[in-house]
Amino acid sequence: MHNQDNFGHKPPVVTVSDIAKPGPRKISLLNPASAKRPKRFLKTALALIVLVILILGGFVFFRASSISSKIFVGQKTTFFQKLRDTFRGGSGSVKLIGEDMGQINVLLLGIGGEGHDGPYLTDTMILAQIRPDIGEVALISIPRDYLVTLPGKLGQGKINAAFAEGFARHKDWDEAGKWARTVVEQITGQTVPYFAVVDFKGFEAAIDRVGGIDIQVERTFTDYQYPDGKEGYLAPLTFTEGLRHFDGTKALQFARSRHAAGPEGSDFARSQRQQKVIEALKQKVTSMDVITDPRKLNDLLGIFADHFHTNISPGEILRIYNLVKDKGIDSFLSLSLDPSTNIICPGTIPIGEINAYIVSPCEGKTPQDVQNFFKNSFALGKMYEEKSVVWMADSTKSKTAYETADEKLKNAGLTVWEVPYTDKTFTQTVFYQVNPKPATAEFIKNTLGAAEVSLPPPGFKIDKNKVDVIVILGGTQ
Incomplete structure (x- = not known):
């Protein structure tokens, strides 16, 4: 009864x-692949910057300080001051901006680098939200075509142009990072004090240096218009479903492909593939015990010195590393602000002499709805996991x-x-x-x-x- x-x-x-x-x-708020194997995907280490932190560990940054002028930008300190900062970070006496408020935001950027069309356009933009109080991290991918008001009185443009425009005007990594952080703060409503940028040529070289990586390709796809760097296209590139071993060139092509038919042809799918490359490189380097091999360690540091730049100091990086380690953070939530959320929608607007593809809030949605997406990222991520x-x-x-x-x-x-x-x-x-x-x-x-x-x-x-x-x-x- x-x-x-x-x-x-x-x-x-x-x-x-x-x-x-x-x-x-x-609705796919997260990586479709992660829905099939959430535990595996959640081992991804804070995308770009935390890859370096978790792979190479605290010791690395003593060595990194000797090449600090290339890696650590926007910091007017001497080599010995950076060493002192590193020691302070290891002892816990360095505080991160946002730590007292319970959330540290780091903008992670990926660019093509020299030799690519639009070398400083940000192909990948991920906001890493670190919550030490609850021991969790959220990674939120931001679409490169999102419409924003660019700094420097440049008017409206795509968000991926902010870093490039800043670099073009100042020839300075830190200033370019400020431009990118400004537009991300504009759409998220959050303070973003830190950034890290890596160009994919650096990952290509690093992957070759460790003997290639293994990646699980979720679905077979072919790109018929992958640029050859000479104003033409390579022969059609096909990536077949299954576990594949890629060298640096193939891994970079897998990460940057954007002209496949079907879902793999979207910028959103590409951002997820880039995270898979990062995860695979992390796993390979970890398995090789790079920390205990000075030659391998120096080789990788030399690569990152030319291709990795951040306004986070060595001490602050060690502080992030210790927070992640001490809180036992080994599961990360990953979300994408994309049209499947029904918050943003595709469209076109005139930019210069062309009608450019953009995404912006859907009809009936407001910028506040977008900000709420970032504000509620942890709840949304947990709910999707369920x-x-x-x-x-x-x-x-x-x-x-x-x-x-x-x-x-x-x-x-x-x-x-x-x-x-x-x-x-x-x-x-x-x-x-x-x-x-x-x-x-x-x-x-x-x-x-x-x-x-x-x-x-x-x-x-x-x-x-x-x-x-x-x-x-x-x-x-």
């Missing part, structure tokens, strides 16, 4: 077979109410199935956790104004393998 008192109504009879149809596919399936019924008989709630849940990456409901109207939206999904439950509670109930909704034939949360819409959402 069902507990009718919990809901105060005659139970509807609803079974799995009553479900009319599944909702749209899950991969919850929601059954939702509507007691209000209001098409608008259901569509509004449906959009909110799907925009957050949830899989939503509509189930019929024919009984009386609820005065409040309620939900029940079939399987424990705390992040999803918190989101539904806050977003729909829902109350959680402890007993299963009567009349539902529940299969724990097919549903995680049941929602019944009431008078308020």
